[in-house]
Amino acid sequence: MSELGYFSIIISTIFVNNILLAKFLGNCPFLGTSKKMETAVGMAMAVVFVLVMAGAITWVIYYLFLLPFDLVYLRTIAFILVIASLVQFVELFLKKSIPALYAGLGIFLPLITTNCAVLGACVINIDEELGFLKSLVASFGFAVGFGVALILFAGVRERITLARVPKPLQDTSIGLITAGIIALAFFSFKGMV
């Protein structure tokens, strides 16, 4: 991915390598917060916010500390610690400085403290050996991809609530099946970039 341009990175991260539907990361919020459109939008906003910040800080940690000191094997634990602290910090900051945004993001900020989609996107950025700016753009793209998939899915699920679903397939079961079909649809983006 490192050889791609910025625009291609965005297309790639939103559609071709969608974090939810192609990489299958972050499935718990995908199922948990997609029952209502309102919740899904809130979650999508929070992920965009956190993922961009996490992408930046993990890049700095990796290239300034882990790589020079030959501590790459500490990557996972270091990233988790940094992301968690970052989210807590951001929450404190928003509460004091931008209460309106804090009220809007509400409970979704702490919910994604240890979200695997966030951690996964950061790790992918490192694995693909992206530069700092490209890493930021990719993080943003992954987050938007997450949001697009989540909002699409919430729209579908709101309609499923009213449909006749056989008893054994109700709720999460039909949700997973639907998610699979949407993922198949996204599969057609393969090879575009």
Added chain:
Amino acid sequence: MLTALLFMLGLGAACGIMLSVASKVFYVYEDPRIAEVEAFTAAANCGGCGYTGCSAAAVAVVAGEAPPSVCILADAEAAANIAAIMGVDPGTAEPLLSYNTCTGGDRAADKYYYMGINSCQALATLYGGKHECPVGCLGLGDCVRACAFDALKIGPHGYPVVDEMKCVGCGACERVCPKDIMEIKTMSQKLLHLNQYDDRIAPCQQTCPAEIDIPRYIYQIKNGDYEGAVNTIRERNPLLLSCGRVCPHPCEDKCRRGIEDQAVSINQLKRFVADYEMNSGHHLPVSVAPSTGKKVAVIGGGPAGLSCAFFLRRLGHDVTIFDAMPKLGGMIRYGIPEYRLPKEVLAWETDGILNIGIEHKPNIMLGRDFDIGSLMAAGYDSVFLGIGAWKDYTLGVEGENLGGCYTGINFLTNFALWQQEDGAKDRQPFVGNKCVVIGGGNTAIDCVRTLIRLGAEEVSIVYRRTRKEMPANEVEIVAAEHEGVKFTFLAAPTRVIGDEEGNVTGLEYLKMELGEPDASGRRRPVPIEGSETVMDIDMLITAIGQGPDVFFKDESKRLDQDLNITRWNTIDSEDPVALQSSIPYIFTGGDSATGAALVVSAIGAGRRAARSIHLYITGEEITPPAKTLFTNNIPVSIFDSVPGIEKSERTEMPELPVEDRIKSFVEADLVISEEEALYESGRCLQCCLTCYNKDVA
């Protein structure tokens, strides 16, 4: 290895220091109660309460924007704990409950055959659904699928049944129902509801002045749930023992079975469950909303006042009843004789009403002991005037003040006071040998039946029209006939004749004939010239009607001056549903607003006034919705014929034999047995707006 340890140590320290500094720098004072409240929520962040997560809900509770019972997943105990943290009286938490308002389902007739997808939303887009009933349940269960708590299922009759134990009142069912059948309401909201043109209600419930859900309580009786039936009646009528005895049951006139068969004996069923509660020896608990701290004065302890006080108390207000008489009940205690409504029964009923937390101040009369200005000075937020109609109309003929002449209400009240207070010999009311009562209403009948029991030799009624036009209840007239009362119809008194000592000796009257119908639709009696006749009597009671006594208005030197009074001496309330007088904080209802009328009408008016007062003191709009039914009938629900009815015997009211009952004031009408009640409840068609259960297919 050392590098790794140092790195992690450094990273951890950096994060820790950064967060500590941030905590200090970005510290926002948060009410410590928020954390305490949050601890009692379900911590599920489900969003069912309408706030983004439990923290936001806790913030709203502490800010006073949400009630202690905000968490839809936590139980009543948690709500009580939260209320304790907030220092408010937990009272009885008012949970929201889902309520299905349609009892049609599969039995409703169809307009067309539907083979589309299994969704009410989809079905509703096709001409509003397949049923002929415009407002009925479509039965495809959108609400069941929307319920996240498994509290709803489509019952055996094709409409949803709510499991009240599982329902959390989240409102999902209400939002998806295309026909607005599922309602999420608190008890208070249910108590405030007035019948409306788009409600799914049977003709009997439309007709009942108190708007009791009759098919529902009969269904509960049928299933042996007598306590449930009592609670259903109490949502609309706190005087079920009294009404079960004295109500002329206008509902039965509109009973759908009555079109093809004899009507269901609705009032006997009410009396049966009311007596069941009384015979069980303890009052069923009545749920009361959390206290609002508002004070309301109810003036008059009759049916209207008791009903108004009862519903205001259930809505959470502090209520004081000011009554001029020594005991509660008003006209049903001092006007209705013992043999129709035993006062022990009434006392049990009024005790139950006071038990829910209503204060009663006896022997204190408006205009004599206090005025409305003093009430407002004492901090009352609103006043209900239910002073009844206690002032007898007079004939306006010569000699009606002679000795041995009485007026109806006055006679009955004095007798009741004597009978209920001490029964002292020296204050025993005068009873003549040849007694005449003038009038054709219930008061007149009460007077003659009382006189018979007091040992009068000859008792007769003089009425200026015929038996057909008598406004008294048919059962009462029949009972009086059985007990030996004579009737002189088409006779208009013109003069009362007395002897030298000033005692009455005769009544002169003109014979009448019926002429053209008047405004009330009854044929107007026209006197026959020169037909004066004199009958020998030694006691005369005039019971030709009564109106409110509004002397307090003249006694008051303050606010009461602005109170508008109609030319019939009733308190003027422009809207008979809102019942607000010309002084905004004064409301009225019952006989004092309408003139003498039914007990059940006064009870209905009491609830309507309670609704208006509640809305007034909580600062909301009083004007009732434009689609308020107010004892009118919904045209589509009134049928000419009712197919599928098999004739069945109506359970008649058991009575004491005439020879036993005329000797004493023992209750003359008896209660039906449990088997009879179960049989009679089975005769109910369980009508809704247009559909009903047929006897035969």
